[in-house]
Amino acid sequence: MKKLLSIVAVSVFALSANAGTLDDVKNRGFLKCGVTTGLAGFAAPDDSGNWTGLDVDMCRAVAAAVFGDSSKVEFTTTTGKSRFPTLASGEIDMLARNTTWTLSRDVNLGFEFVGVNFYDGQGFMVPTSLGVSSATELDGATVCIQTGTTTELNLADFFRANNIGYEALPIETNDEARENLFAGRCDVFTTDASGLSSTRAQSDNPNKWVVLPEIISKEPLGPLVRHGDHQWGDVVRWSLNTMIIAEEFGLTQANVDDNMNSNIPEVLRILGVEGGYGEMLELSNDFAYNIIKQIGNYSESYERNVGPDTPLAIGRGLNALWTDGGILYAPPFR
Amino acid sequence: MRSNFNFFSDQKFRSLFYQVLVVGLFALGIYYLTITTAYNLEKRNIATGWSFLNNPAGFDISFSPFLDFKSTDTHLKVYYVGVLNTLLVSFTGCIAATFLGFIVGIIRLSNNWLLSRTAYVYVEFCRNVPLILQIILWYSILLLMPRIKQAIELVNGFFITNRGLYSPRPIYESGFSIVFFVFIVGIIASIWISKWAKKRQERTGQRYPVLWTSLGLIILLPLIIFFLLGSPMTFEYPVLKGFNFKGGMVIRPEFIAMFLALSIYTGAFISETVRSGILSVTKGQREASAALGLKPTWIMRLIIIPQALRVIIPPLTSQYLNLTKNSSLGIAVGYADLVHGFGGISLNQTGQAIECMVITMATYLCISLIISFFMNIYNRSIQFKEK
Numbered sequence: 001m002k003k004l005l006s007i008v009a010v011s012v013f014a015l016s017a018n019a020g021t022l023d024d025v026k027n028r029g030f031l032k033c034g035v036t037t038g039l040a041g042f043a044a045p046d047d048s049g050n051w052t053g054l055d056v057d058m059c060r061a062v063a064a065a066v067f068g069d070s071s072k073v074e075f076t077t078t079t080g081k082s083r084f085p086t087l088a089s090g091e092i093d094m095l096a097r098n099t100t101w102t103l104s105r106d107v108n109l110g111f112e113f114v115g116v117n118f119y120d121g122q123g124f125m126v127p128t129s130l131g132v133s134s135a136t137e138l139d140g141a142t143v144c145i146q147t148g149t150t151t152e153l154n155l156a157d158f159f160r161a162n163n164i165g166y167e168a169l170p171i172e173t174n175d176e177a178r179e180n181l182f183a184g185r186c187d188v189f190t191t192d193a194s195g196l197s198s199t200r201a202q203s204d205n206p207n208k209w210v211v212l213p214e215i216i217s218k219e220p221l222g223p224l225v226r227h228g229d230h231q232w233g234d235v236v237r238w239s240l241n242t243m244i245i246a247e248e249f250g251l252t253q254a255n256v257d258d259n260m261n262s263n264i265p266e267v268l269r270i271l272g273v274e275g276g277y278g279e280m281l282e283l284s285n286d287f288a289y290n291i292i293k294q295i296g297n298y299s300e301s302y303e304r305n306v307g308p309d310t311p312l313a314i315g316r317g318l319n320a321l322w323t324d325g326g327i328l329y330a331p332p333f334r
Numbered sequence: 335m336r337s338n339f340n341f342f343s344d345q346k347f348r349s350l351f352y353q354v355l356v357v358g359l360f361a362l363g364i365y366y367l368t369i370t371t372a373y374n375l376e377k378r379n380i381a382t383g384w385s386f387l388n389n390p391a392g393f394d395i396s397f398s399p400f401l402d403f404k405s406t407d408t409h410l411k412v413y414y415v416g417v418l419n420t421l422l423v424s425f426t427g428c429i430a431a432t433f434l435g436f437i438v439g440i441i442r443l444s445n446n447w448l449l450s451r452t453a454y455v456y457v458e459f460c461r462n463v464p465l466i467l468q469i470i471l472w473y474s475i476l477l478l479m480p481r482i483k484q485a486i487e488l489v490n491g492f493f494i495t496n497r498g499l500y501s502p503r504p505i506y507e508s509g510f511s512i513v514f515f516v517f518i519v520g521i522i523a524s525i526w527i528s529k530w531a532k533k534r535q536e537r538t539g540q541r542y543p544v545l546w547t548s549l550g551l552i553i554l555l556p557l558i559i560f561f562l563l564g565s566p567m568t569f570e571y572p573v574l575k576g577f578n579f580k581g582g583m584v585i586r587p588e589f590i591a592m593f594l595a596l597s598i599y600t601g602a603f604i605s606e607t608v609r610s611g612i613l614s615v616t617k618g619q620r621e622a623s624a625a626l627g628l629k630p631t632w633i634m635r636l637i638i639i640p641q642a643l644r645v646i647i648p649p650l651t652s653q654y655l656n657l658t659k660n661s662s663l664g665i666a667v668g669y670a671d672l673v674h675g676f677g678g679i680s681l682n683q684t685g686q687a688i689e690c691m692v693i694t695m696a697t698y699l700c701i702s703l704i705i706s707f708f709m710n711i712y713n714r715s716i717q718f719k720e721k
Contacts, residue, residue, distance in 0.1 A: 080682070081678060081681075081682050084682075084685065085687060104685070105685075108381045108685055109685040130577075138577070139576060139577075140575065140576045140577045140578050140580070141576075141577040141578070142497060142577065142578060147674075147678060147679050147682065148678070148679060148682035148683070152392075152393040152679065152683070153392040153393055153683065155393075155394075156392055156393050156394050156405035157392070157405075160405060160406075166394075167396065167578065168393070168394035168395065168396050169396045169668055170393070170395075170396060170668060170670075170674070170679060171668045172665055172666075172668070172678075176668075179477075180477070180668075183477040183478070183496060184477075184481035184482065184496060185477055185496055185497060185587070187577045187578075228377075
């Protein structure tokens with residue numbers, strides 16, 4: 001009896017999740033991608049209801065790679081708490097939700113981070129009127145944090161290490177935390193520096209808020225998939241790598257068509273003119289061309305969503321290419 | 335031929351057969367769920383087990399009035415803090431909802447048109463608007479209170495801010511335990527006196543001023559002792575230092591919002607229960623007692639309410655259970671209850687969703703069963719006793 005039930009269980013399971021995610025996505029005709037409930041610059045609907053942002057571009061790049069059409073994505077909003085169960089249960093195919101790559105998430109939760117699409121660190125934001133210039137001056141302050149995040153743990157560590165007291169106010173979503181901060185329920189808001197810039201951009205007067213200089217943690221944010229489906233993990237990983245490599249070779253949305261006859265061998269490999277690299281991923285050979293043509297390279301996505309000319313105004317910093325003083329580095333396309 | 339179907343034509347066997355079948359299928363379903371879950375957890379490399387309870391939590395909790403919580407404490411302690419906070423808001427909420435419900439229930443039956451209509455509007459509004467919206471509404475109102483730097487001082491040491499209500503904290507010095515002891519003795523003596531007075535009244539018809547004696551024993555006597563001992567209590571006043579008030583006591587807006595919303599929402603339901611209970615007492619009872627010359631307040635207290643309680647208590651129990659379970663909505667405003675702390679943050683930081691949810695659900699089940707148990711005892715004690 002036990003054996004029989006096990007077989008039933010195994011077969012049901014095999015049908016639902018063991019089948020390759022890539023095949024599931026192809027058969028379904030669109031990609032299901034988990035994003036935030038709304039964080040300007042990373043994933044937020046614009047005025048006409050289209051999702052835009054750095055993480056959204058990541059999802060669209062994968063859709064472009066699989067279908068040759070970046071619009072074939074269904075976005076699922078997830079909170080800090082719901083994101084992991086949503087991915088584990090197979091409700092979404094991938095998660096691109098400024099999620100920090102940590103050992104326990106990679107190993108214990110059964111996920112696989114395929115890379116980093118934004119190098120971040122946790123910072124603090126306070127009202128300018130408080131006159132605070134360093135996080136070490138925050139003794140006794142009330143701090144708003146979003147629950148279920150690594151920031152919660154970093155925060156406790158930071159105050160403990162500096163031997164200063166604080167009152168934590170854990171809040172479910174970024175929006176609620178922002179409301180509490182603006183209402184003065186807390187003195188300080190802490191999250192990834194990019195999130196602070198995003199929150200600051202959403203206030204009625206950004207000059208009323210100042211981001212403190214301390215960055216208290218490493219927060220490599222990246223897309224992740226379920227552990228065990230390596231084929232699908234490779235597809236997402238190389239969609240991300242393609243955007244970075246495209247920047248290295250100066251391939252942009254505008255000039256990609258002109259480069260089809262390039263005399264640089266790697267550019268020809270990227271664009272699918274030479275070699276069968278797409279087929280190795282069980283994609284079409286022009287998957288990288290589609291990503292670059294429809295989304296652009298990493299730099300274009302960055303400048304469009306979070307760069308200095310956007311309300312977030314985040315410089316490239318660590319997110320510049322390794323050749324430009326950053327740490328963005330992708331393995332070769334070969 | 336007969337032997338082929340006589341088993342099924344036997345009603346006893348047939349009912350037994352179906353019962354065994356249902357129980358068997360149910361057990362099979364549970365078994366199937368369990369092994370599938372275990373298999374899938376293993377397949378996806380998701381860690382299981384209970385050892386995480388002893389790992390340090392690593393995060394801080396906003397509200398822990400009973401236990402001192404640090405980020406180095408374990409997830410198990412997060413659980414304790416959560417349970418205590420859930421019990422705190424449920425217990426205070428049940429008491430307030432009961433008072434509110436009884437008062438409004440009686441007012442709704444008042445002959446005063448304005449009063450009864452006002453009560454009617456309150457009941458219809460509060461029980462027809464989703465609770466979570468009411469919680470958020472109260473919280474939003476509380477956030478509109480003055481900011482910490484503009485705190486309003488009501489009287490010496492009492493402050494209103496949008497970070498809570500601050501008040502002085504009493505500090506007990508040596509000798510205060512004697513005052514406390516006298517206070518407890520006063521309560522016990524009052525209970526004994528009221529029983530004695532009741533018996534005496536039943537026997538002789540003479541009444542005894544129980545209320546005044548009790549007040550004297552419970553309040554006046556400890557006060558006299560307190561001053562005789564030279565006031566062994568001082569106050570620590572809250573002072574604005576840096577970002578926040580230091581010292582004193584504070585009631586957080588998250589708690590106030592939960593308390594107000596839960597008691598006002600459930601109070602509306604209880605008032606309907608109370609009203610139906612009072613209406614269930616036949617008009618003849620009221621008329622007969624009026625004919626005997628009893629005062630209206632006595633009629634209510636001695637004739638109507640004791641009979642109405644028999645109808646009121648069972649649905650009242652359900653309302654207490656509802657309130658307790660509804661307190662799990664605390665997460666909407668960041669109230670650090672069981673679901674927010676252990677069932678939320680711990681779950682998320684450890685990733686052990688099944689374990690955390692099982693513990694959380696089992697805890698609510700236990701709390702509810704305990705409430706039911708005591709309410710059932712009370713219910714039996716007020717039932718009509720055949721003599």
